[in-house]
Amino acid sequence: MPATASITTPIYYVNDRPHIGHVYTTTLCDAWARAMRLRGFDTFFLTGTDEHGVKVEKSAAANGVSPQAWADRNAAEFEAVLRLFQQTNDDFIRTTQPRHERQVQLLVERLRAAGALAKGSFEGWYDEGEETYLTETKAKECDYRSPVSGRPLVRAREENWYFRLSAFAPRLERLFADHPDFVRPAARRNEVLGRLREGLQDVPITRTNFSWGIPMPGDPGHVIYVWIDALLNYVTALGLGDGSQPERNRFWPADYHVVGKEILWFHAVIWPAMLMALELPLPKCVYAHSFWISEGQKMSKSLGNFIDLPALQGYVDRYGLDALRWFLVTRGPLDATDTDFRAAAFHDTYMAELVNTVGNCSSRVSAMIGKTFDGRMPEDPQGGGEWPARCAAAVRAWEGHIDRFELVQATGVAMGLLREVDGFINRTEPFKLAKDPARRGEVGSILAQCAETVRIAGVLLEPFLPVKTVDLAAAFGGVGGDWAQRSRWGALTPGRGLVKVALYPRVETAPAG
């Protein structure tokens, strides 16, 4: 029975327009999920939409439709985006689906039964126009005025159900002490630890000022606050709330919850505490990436410089889907600092890595075999020379990087193999030797070694470049089978067809602006 692997994106808020952030997070998860499937793991990749809350209720009203109709429309757009970018999610959960709502109520019941909930009163700064509370920090920042209308905030009080987060402080401390990799990267973990030291407050988990949400069981009039509702998606999708999908139980706990840095606290502190209360296992790692900025400027609604769907589509039209995915994964803000999305950098990366390295290397090797060996994989009496060991080491290193969610390093391993092949060709000059019929055997060895290395590098690139690596694999012998077979030296046996490929076309100039 194969080992399992599971990964999640946050569920996306249907009130937002899809943009580079959503595509980035999803693409990271997709690349990892594809890598694990490639390795033969029993893999589950979950994403979805978060559809409750005041904002949805208000937007729907403003657009003259019901909240459900509004959510349906926008959720459909998020799903369309997944298909557009060829994401391979295994499920798409929506918080308005009956399967989710039913389980959230059961799980909240369980929290209450476990003594993790208490009724209390909440007092805070209330924006009457927006019908929403602002945090103390935010209120202060806005000079105690509504950031929207500018009218003064009022002190308001509400009866709510609270989650007794403070009661979990000792267990959370132990979690962070025992599992230093629970939150990554390390800089983010430090931030969480810093805040943990300041002490934990109980968190309100119900609201009474809107109705678009899941009713609190046994206390109508109270609606379960969107965050609690949303976090639970990770387990409701697997049927853990009501045992409705036993065949999916094996995918919990998740290996990675990949999230943006702004929602780390919920995932790193509130969520594990909820799971402790529910007596469910904790995810192995919450990975918080940073943000993209656009041409040196922070993306914001006021600047109108969001890298939105049309912008992304423009890159795909011009450079192809592989190019976009490659740039996002290899140049993205996977560590604790934001990174810049620049059109010029996108162009340079595409040219240097996909065209001049992946494309050209596979092209020159396949072309020489086409010419010299009639498009058949030649014999190699040298048994691969140093290459089998080098490739085996690369495969092992790649697996380690994937395990640790070091996606950039994983791509680097494959690129390193291709660069070595390019150097090897220049040193051994098979194209020169080919002119001397007496040295045909030698040429065969060289080219066979190159071809097999390129094929293996191509396999390692599949999760990141899912479109063109299909052509690469087909052109380099069409080696099938499982991971062990495909990653093994020698699978491209002599005599197999090997046709010339031209994977990534040159794109002459960087687009203006």
Added chain:
RNA sequence: GGCCUGGUAGCUCAGCGGAUAGAGCGUCCGACUCAUAAUCGGAGAGACCUCGGUUCGAAUCCGAGCCAGGCUACCA
């Protein structure tokens, strides 16, 4: 305000106690011509933010400062 990161070649970054500080890209020179005007080699290029400390030895550890960014409880 509090807390957390980072400041290393023109650019993006790796190195985080030990030899002349590295990679990729860009630039310049050379080689080659199988390949997508690609590739390979070489070169140039750095007070490793500043000041002080610890040490036989500091880019690396400690302290202070400067600069940039982040987090501070409902936007990927």
